Amino acid sequence: MESITKSRLLDIKKCLFISLCLLMTDLICNANNITVTNVVLSEPDTTAKTADITFTVTWENSWRVSASPSNWDAAWVFLKFQNVSTGNWEHLSINTSALANSIDDGDSTYPNPKLDINNDSGTGYGHGMFVYSDGSVDLNGDVSYNVSMAWDYEEDGVISNDELNIRVYAIEMVYVPSGAFHLGSGGNETAHFYKYDDGSNTSDTYQVLSENTISIEATKDSLFYDNGGEIADRGDAAVGIPVTIPANFPKGYSSFYCMKYEVTQGEYVNFINTLTDSQKANRLEDDYNKPSTRNSISVVDGELYSSVPHVPFGRLQWADLVAYFDWMALRPITELEYEKLCRGIAAPVTGEFPWGTNQVSSEVYYSDVINLINDLGSETEALDESIIDTSNATEGNANYESVSGDEDGNVLRVGTYASYTNSIRASSGATYYGIMNIAGNMRELWITIGNTTGRSFTGQHGNGKIDTDGNADVLNWPGNDAIGTGLRGTSFKENGTLMRTSNRFSASKTFSIRSNYVSGRAGRTAN
Structure with missing residues (x-):
């Protein structure tokens, strides 16, 4: 693609x-x-x-x-x-x-x-x-x-x-067009969504048929999930204590747009280059080229420039992401929209990954990626960064712990797998709608339905302006403390089970710090 x-x-x-x-x-x-x-x-x-x-x-x-x-x-x-x-x-x-x-x-x-x-x-x-x-x-x-x-x-x-x-x-x-879709795959992913029956069956998927309110409760035909007692990480669903997802919370039924890739270095430095010094101080670490990341940023004519602009920016925290989203006049995306953009309107496949099958390649694709890139003689060569083609019709490709020859692995350029000749959905690791790198490379932050703050999100767009300290200032967005957000997918250093579309292992986990493994992407409600 x-x-x-x-x-x-x-x-x-x-x-x-x-x-x-x-x-x-x-x-x-x-x-x-x-x-x-x-x-x-x-x-x-x-x-x-x-x-x-x-x-x-x-x-x-x-x-x-x-x-x-x-x-x-x-x-x-x-x-x-x-x-x-x-x-x-x-x-x-x-x-x-x-x-x-x-x-x-x-x-x-x-x-x-x-x-x-x-x-x-x-x-x-x-x-x-x-x-x-x-x-x-x-x-x-x-x-x-x-x-x-x-x-x-x-x-x-x-x-x-x-x-x-x-x-x-x-x-x-x-x-991502409007339309009904399913939450949950019918499998046993951690804290997966399902349609409640009698408490013994968790394999019936829940279909989202509109943007109307959804009740999360242990009553027949309602949406539910089992948090295993891990309320902070997986959400506050509880038998006998119903909660409501409001009508104005974006559920994925209505049409919306999603960034094709994670936030890249080229994109983020463009943002930084328009900020005041006080704003930059909060949106960029002093040591932004940490050796543990692939950040390769220098100053050219007084502005930041990345020599690997197509690679995700390492060590962004929630506060950085939403400031960037606000500056672009976009918005965060919810975890219900996440399942829609992965699965689409297709019938669920038990235990599926975002590319629509329940199989993923574990063959080593690459090794020593940092030295590989550093040894390249030009930016053009870096743009041709390639991995071994192990593509087939059923085993999807994603950058996670099993595919690097290195002990720790590293982030790869966005859209890596789409460079294969005759690439198809599974081999390119694409979602139903053609969105890339959702499964691996970097874990991503989304709006959770697992706590009150997350459920208060209304989908309001940013207005292109951030405050004087460099923070997003949009009503009903989770604040810089990241309460109301959670993680989906996996990273280059973590296990493949987390990549399954309906895995909610950390779907409500408050993660507010900068990390080598966490990023995100923005969206916008369609007109």
């Missing part, structure tokens, strides 16, 4: 509206295989208080399918501007009017691209836009879309003679 190549973030340096002096400088952001190029800011219309911004978004191996799973990948595009007089980076508002924005298919062979902008402000402005094929034809190939938008710059407190820097960002996302 995906092959990982270099992406770019275009930086318009010192755009003086009066003289329209545009000094174009390429600033490499290296996220995945998505690029933003040809950024142009027009001369402002000082009567209408608008200025046109145009750019091109390109990525490889895009898809849209009309048959099951009936979904597509997309680019989440958002913009930041810096007023040179203050030095601070701010989020740029996007007019939702169809008359203010346009898109064409550029050099793509696939026609009819679409812009999807939500009225996030409630007053006609969005915090970003989804760019994707509108479905007139099935799609499987490289795409390049030209976007034009009219910026109402006074909405963002800018006047016509301000000197500005503007940056355009793009993140690869995957659309």
Whole structure:
């Protein structure tokens, strides 16, 4: 499916509206295989208080399918501007009017691209836009879309003679359609979800049929799970004490988007590079290149740069992740949405992994990955980081403790297994909808249904702004203490049992510290 190549973030340096002096400088952001190029800011219309911004978004191996799973990948595009007089980076508002924005298919062979902008402000402005094929034809190939938008710059407190820097960002996302799905596989995974019967049978799966309230209780046909007495790690379900998942808690029935990959080094340093010194102090360790991680970050022209931008950023804590999510105007994803994006609408397979079978390869794929990468002569070679192809139709691939020739293993670049020739869902380790690296590489943090704080989450999106200390400040998101979150999946250093889609071994475990093994990804409710 995906092959990982270099992406770019275009930086318009010192755009003086009066003289329209545009000094174009390429600033490499290296996220995945998505690029933003040809950024142009027009001369402002000082009567209408608008200025046109145009750019091109390109990525490889895009898809849209009309048959099951009936979904597509997309680019989440958002913009930041810096007023040179203050030095601070701010989020740029996007007019939702169809008359203010346009898109064409550029050099793509696939026609009819679409812009999807939500009225996030409630007053006609969005915090970003989804760019994707509108479905007139099935799609499987490289795409390049030209976007034009009219910026109402006074909405963002800018006047016509301000000197500005503007940056355009793009993140690869995957659309998860609305529809009923099952919680639990019918197996015996730790603390798995099931439909309660008489207390002796835990193999009936529970079907989510809407976004209505769900009661977790030990009564016939209700959702339940057995925490084995480990309330803190697995949740507060108890016989005789029902709890409710509210209607506004995102359950996965309604459509949403999910990041295609874990947070990468290239993405995270782009975030850090827009922060003030006080914000950076809370969002980045002093020793961010710890030898135990694969972080390879240096300072180039006063900003952070990663030489392995396609590799997950090591040692992110919950507070770091949600600050980044808020800054992107996205949101955390719930553990119910997690089971939906893994299993999809398919019938459950007992003990299944996210790729839809209950088998996983344990053959050693790689060894001494850190020295391998350090010995490579160029970034291009690092992007070609490869592992032994052990793919087949049933044994899925994931980076966990059994597949490294090293004692400790290490994190691999995102999308590693999709680089196989003729890769399929199992061999690429992809979910039902084509989302990558959910099972292994890094354990990930999700919103839990296992305690009151988690169940209070309403799915509100970030607004592109974080507080002066560098923290997320969105209503009803779990705080920096990470209460209300939990872990799913496994890491390169941990066992494969944790990768099973319905394993909830640590689904409510409060994990607030930085770790070599933990990361996450964001999502967004679809319009």
